[in-house]
Amino acid sequence: MSGQPxxxxxxxxxxxxxxxxxxxxxxxxxxxxxxxxxLFDDHWHPRVVAELNGQQVKVAKVEGPFVxxxxxxxxxxxxxxxxxxDLEFRDQTITLRPGELLxxxxxxxxxxxxxxxxxxxxxxxxxxxNTGNVENERTVKQLDSV
Amino acid sequence: MSGQPxxxxxxxxxxxxxxxxxxxxxxxxxxxxxxxxxLFDDHWHPRVVAELNGQQVKVAKVEGPFVxxxxxxxxxxxxxxxxxxDLEFRDQTITLRPGELLxxxxxxxxxxxxxxxxxxxxxxxxxxxNTGNVENERTVKQLDSV
Numbered sequence: 001m002s003g004q005p006x007x008x009x010x011x012x013x014x015x016x017x018x019x020x021x022x023x024x025x026x027x028x029x030x031x032x033x034x035x036x037x038x039l040f041d042d043h044w045h046p047r048v049v050a051e052l053n054g055q056q057v058k059v060a061k062v063e064g065p066f067v068x069x070x071x072x073x074x075x076x077x078x079x080x081x082x083x084x085x086d087l088e089f090r091d092q093t094i095t096l097r098p099g100e101l102l103x104x105x106x107x108x109x110x111x112x113x114x115x116x117x118x119x120x121x122x123x124x125x126x127x128x129x130n131t132g133n134v135e136n137e138r139t140v141k142q143l144d145s146v
Numbered sequence: 147m148s149g150q151p152x153x154x155x156x157x158x159x160x161x162x163x164x165x166x167x168x169x170x171x172x173x174x175x176x177x178x179x180x181x182x183x184x185l186f187d188d189h190w191h192p193r194v195v196a197e198l199n200g201q202q203v204k205v206a207k208v209e210g211p212f213v214x215x216x217x218x219x220x221x222x223x224x225x226x227x228x229x230x231x232d233l234e235f236r237d238q239t240i241t242l243r244p245g246e247l248l249x250x251x252x253x254x255x256x257x258x259x260x261x262x263x264x265x266x267x268x269x270x271x272x273x274x275x276n277t278g279n280v281e282n283e284r285t286v287k288q289l290d291s292v
Contacts, residue, residue: 030248052221075198102176103198
């Protein structure tokens with residue numbers, strides 16, 4: 001949780017119907033996925049954009065191969081917003097394009113790989129660590145909200 | 147659960163890297179949101195496209211005003227894929243456009259209203275009833291998967 005107020009994002013328009021942003025509870029501010037993704041440039045470092053029912057919605061920019069890992073207790077949803085993501089499994093590869101999602105069930109080993117820069121949305125329990133059962137230099141323990 | 151096999155959707159392309167669909171567990175089939183939305187035409191009747199961690203991802207076509215309601219125990223995420231959705235609250239209206247999402251926290255009264263046909267994704271616990279605390283002719287108790 002950052003100390004910043006979460007402001008409603010109104011791309012290319014005014015905020016007529018969305019005034020009084022300051023008094024709005026944080027969870028009633030809308031999230032524009034592209035605007036959130038424009039706020040950072042590093043790869044494989046997800047940011048939290050929303051929380052609900054113990055789950056988090058995260059956005060991330062990714063490029064190249066990640067690490068093989070699995071999540072012991074969490075199913076993980078990948079949704080591609082821009083670009084193309086290969087989800088490698090031990091026996092197959094599934095390629096996601098914009099508007100496509102896949103749920104990786106808990107326990108299933110996977111490795112996300114992106115040939116160019118790809119923008120993704122993740123949906124997973126708050127407890128989920130990006131590298132799952134592996135801890136290395138790619139592990140991000142403390143996630144920021146944007 | 148329907149008896150249909152869930153096949154990987156590969157829009158405009160072949161399925162080289164996604165062969166062996168028949169042997170794949172249902173949860174390892176990707177979901178193309180637009181393809182799923184093309185499978186039905188009725189309004190305010192969500193279909194389940196994925197499940198994870200006790201939550202469901204649903205798609206729906208909506209048009210016109212829905213009913214005022216709240217969910218006692220569930221936070222509800224709305225994401226617009228196409229069109230424009232007004233989320234009316236008792237003290238304000240927030241308009242979502244494609245690529246924008248909003249979490250409506252449990253207990254908060256809301257009414258979704260769409261001027262034209264709008265395509266949305268819902269993310270919420272499996273227990274969530276579309277009309278929340280209200281039961282009327284718009285209530286859909288048994289959701290199908292597509």
